[in-house]
Amino acid sequence: MADPASIGLLILQVLYTMVFSVYSIIESIARTILPRDYFRKDITGQIVLVTGGGSGIGRLMCLKFAGRGAKIVTWDVNAEGNAETVRQVADTGAFCRGYTVDLCNRKEIYAIAKRVKEEVGKVDILVNNAGIVTGKKLLDCPDESIIRTFDVNALSHFWTVKAFLGDMMLSNKGHIVSIASMAGWIGANGLVDYCSSKFAAVGFNDALHLELKVDGATGIKTTVVCPIYISTGMFEGVVTNKLFPILTPDWVASETVDATLMDVPVLMLPKTMRIGLLLRLILPDKVNYKLAQLTGVTTMMDGFVGRRKAE
Incomplete structure (x- = not known):
């Protein structure tokens, strides 16, 4: 039988958790309805490193x-x-400053990271944005393509974060942004390798977020960004509908930068995707499959072309 002191402590912990939860909910609502300028942090003079910054939303984020x-x-x-x-x-x-880096090469990542520290300085915000897609069904996808997809979309996150996190830990200040995808929460037909790599990116961020808190590194923030299809050419040929609109690169880049400046842990784009994820978790598999057919998720990749080499 537990002693009165232990029971009293447990009651206090429960009460504190309830009060903290209410406060956090109110804060979240305030961040939604109040102007974003109230919550954006100042990054003047800070160093932001963006992988995949040579095109698409990577370039747009660099500019923003x-x-x-x-x-x-x-x-x-x-x-x-x-x-x-x-x-x-x-x-x-x-x-x-630009650096040519093959994100499939771990040693090259470490070597260029060292150069960045020497030539530019300590990285304050790391944005793991680079990504690739093959768009082929599993049995049609070459082994080399699967490995490359994981190298770029998931494993490179490990190497870049290991390269720059140590400096952030010393000052207990920094931000790590992972550009993942809604395909990192919900599987899609014709994207087995891509979805798997994005699930890995989401899991990487989630575990790192917790690990930093446990280690007391509360000054280092993490943000995972999970958009649906973006009209960058990467998913050229994909056919969607009004429920799953193809997002504009500029809007995704703006939302990502704002999420970073406001220390938003998880950003799903559009935000209504949270409802879809909730339904995916609570509805029976048969119902989810019917909904996938109804919304076109099962056929979106049928006309996939992808980014042409000339682009």
Whole structure:
């Protein structure tokens, strides 16, 4: 039988948890209805590193972070695209340095990370944005493509974070952003390798978020961004409907930057996707499959073309 002191302590812990929960809910509501300017943090002079910064939302995020006064470092395997991002950011009057990096090469990531620290400085915000997609069914997908998908979409997150997290830990300040996907929460037909890699990215962020809190590194924030299809060319040929609109790159980039500045832990785009995820968790599998058929999830990839090499 528990002693009165233990019971009393348990009651106090329960009461504290209830009060803290109510406070957190009110805070969340306030962040939703009040102007975002009240909650954005100042990143003037901070160094933001964006992987996959040579095109798409990566380039847009570089420009938007620069607009907030940050110094930009862009990593991309495409040297020409990277140079164009550097040029565009520099044209705004902001600092930008580009590095050609193959995110499939762990040793190269570590080596270039060391150069960044020596040539630019400590990275304050790391945005793991780079991603690829094959768009083939499992049995049609070459082994090499599956490995490359995981290298870029998931494993590179481990190597970049290991390269820069130590410095963040020393000052207990920093931010790690993982660009994942709603495909990291809900599987999709024709995207077995892609969904698996994005599930890994979501799990990586979730576990890292908890680990940092347990270690007392409360000054280091994490954000995972999970959009549906974006019109960057990466998913060219995908057919969606009004329930799953193809998002514009500029809007996704803006929402991602704001989520980072406001320390939002999880960003799903559009936000109504939270409802879809909840239904996915509580409804029977047969019902979920019927809903997938009704909303076109089972056939969206039928016309997939993907980004052409000329782009």
